[in-house]
Amino acid sequence: MSLGEFDLIARYFGRPTRRAALGPGDDCALLALRPGMQLAVSCDMLVEGRHFLPTVDPRRLGHKALAVNLSDLAACGAQPLACTLALALPRVDEAWLDGFSAGLYELADAHGCELIGGDTTAGPLNICITVFGEVPAGEALLRSSAEPDDEIWVSHAIGGGIGDARLALEAFRGQVSLPGAVFERVRRAMEQPQPRVALGLALRGVARAAVDVSDGLLGDLSHLLHRSDVGASIDVGRVPRSADLAAQPLALQRLCTLAGGDDYELVFTAPPAAHARVLEAARGADVAVSRIGRIEHEAGLRLVDADGQAVDRVWASFDHFSA
Structure with a gap:
């Protein structure tokens, strides 16, 4: 029955x-x-x-x-x-x-x-x-608290990066072929993300603003910038990626890391004076963090490469009603 x-x-x-x-x-x-x-x-x-x-x-x-x-x-x-x-x-x-x-x-x-x-x-x-x-009361991390000159950080697994979930999706779609062991690893990233609760708790009083990366790094960071009424510059070469993703063509790497979504990592800002405390918070939470850019007065989100040259923003993050 x-x-x-x-x-x-x-x-x-x-x-x-x-x-x-x-x-x-x-x-x-x-x-x-x-x-x-x-x-x-x-x-x-x-x-x-x-x-x-x-x-x-x-x-x-x-x-x-x-x-x-x-x-x-x-x-x-x-x-x-x-x-x-x-x-x-x-x-x-x-x-x-x-x-x-x-x-x-x-x-x-x-x-x-x-x-x-x-x-x-x-x-x-x-x-x-x-x-x-x-x-x-008064200690919550908000999207609206970033300030110019803040450093921008993103969390990730130690030895890993962001974008693996999108790489798995591309494999499911037949857009990329991955060896069995690699596919299973990135599939796990897509299907079993690890929420960074311990890091979020450790960043109270250290970070100024934060948002989780669910729909893509650039899109979610843009929400934070809008709420804080600031802009930012991101060094795309500093955005962390796993060895498996780094083995893919550069265009696919950037798609996965910048607009992939389903990462459920934290992107957050903190004043330069808190740099050491950010690293200490990450160590205590057993997670890695990478500094990927800086908050600026001028509105908008600018992308640059390792040489400081502008990178065209040709990627869009996920949107339920336009995807």
């Missing part, structure tokens, strides 16, 4: 909460914040065929569904507290639910983020997670 809605919730998503005052099973969940803390809230939706392929492993999908939301908390410098899950399923597939819930809970446990409620319904596969975090 197929599971009903409430049996499905109880079996796969009904784990008792520890920190929340009230979790799944009532009309509302209850969260108690510590004095002097602000609540950070973010919501992201993943739609099959738009955000992930039908062939993705459900465990990886459970991971990614939560990771993209935790990445928003990281960009704000917020400590994860809890999340809700709204899930539309075309049918009840218990093997799929086993994998999906396991991947979600594994990442949730790693960041102390409790599942406290949500909804399920029948329909095309659609995953919507809302995350809640806390940050000391």
Whole structure:
């Protein structure tokens, strides 16, 4: 007999909460914040065929569904507290639910983020997670706080870079052929991104402004520049890339690193005087950071190469309604 809605919730998503005052099973969940803390809230939706392929492993999908939301908390410098899950399923597939819930809970446990409620319904596969975090009042990292002369940094895995997720997408599209081991590595980057929560927390009081890289480095950085009413210059040669991506033609490297999306790294600004503290924060979070440019008074985003020569901006980041 197929599971009903409430049996499905109880079996796969009904784990008792520890920190929340009230979790799944009532009309509302209850969260108690510590004095002097602000609540950070973010919501992201993943739609099959738009955000992930039908062939993705459900465990990886459970991971990614939560990771993209935790990445928003990281960009704000917020400590994860809890999340809700709204899930539309075309049918009840218990093997799929086993994998999906396991991947979600594994990442949730790693960041102390409790599942406290949500909804399920029948329909095309659609995953919507809302995350809640806390940050000391006045200490949140914002998109609107960059200042001229700030250094621009981007996070990445130690020994790696950004753009591997887009390289995997190009392989799926048949635009590039990759050896099996390389394809699996970049596919993992696309399907199991690592939210930089620890780095976001370490950057409070160090960085001025931050945004996570979800739709592409240039596009997401442009949002920060617009909100801060500043411009920037980026040295495209300093943008970090993995050895696998560096082995590709230069045009593909730049497409993947500058406009690829799905990286879920942090791009942030900090005053030059905080340079050593930025590196210290990264070491403490066990992640690498690379300085890729500088904030400027003049509006706009300018790209230069290692010789300081202008590079035409011919790449556009992802947009749901123009892609």
